[in-house]
Amino acid sequence: MTVDGEVRSEADPPTAPGPLPAPVSRATVLAYATVAVLLACWVLFGWLVQQQGLVDSLGEGLGAAFTLLLIVSVVGSVRQHPRD
Numbered sequence: 001m002t003v004d005g006e007v008r009s010e011a012d013p014p015t016a017p018g019p020l021p022a023p024v025s026r027a028t029v030l031a032y033a034t035v036a037v038l039l040a041c042w043v044l045f046g047w048l049v050q051q052q053g054l055v056d057s058l059g060e061g062l063g064a065a066f067t068l069l070l071i072v073s074v075v076g077s078v079r080q081h082p083r084d
Contacts, residue, residue, distance in 0.1 A: 039065055 039061050046057035 035068060
């Protein structure tokens with residue numbers, strides 16, 4: 001059954017998939033990898049150097065990661081739909 005309620009038979013050819021998403025640039029992959037390494041280092045720094053608990057260090061690192069994701073989301077939204 002399709003979304004609009006029409007029934008497809010087995011003889012119907014499969015529908016073509018939608019357009020492929022644009023490939024991710026190497027700079028974007030490198031930036032994401034760099035941020036991931038920096039966040040992992042931040043967790044290790046808090047845990048081993050500052051002698052915080054492991055759970056506290058992980059929570060701090062995850063909080064920083066979610067904050068960065070929120071910033072990236074807002075910037076992407078503004079770039080996609082700029083105000084006139």
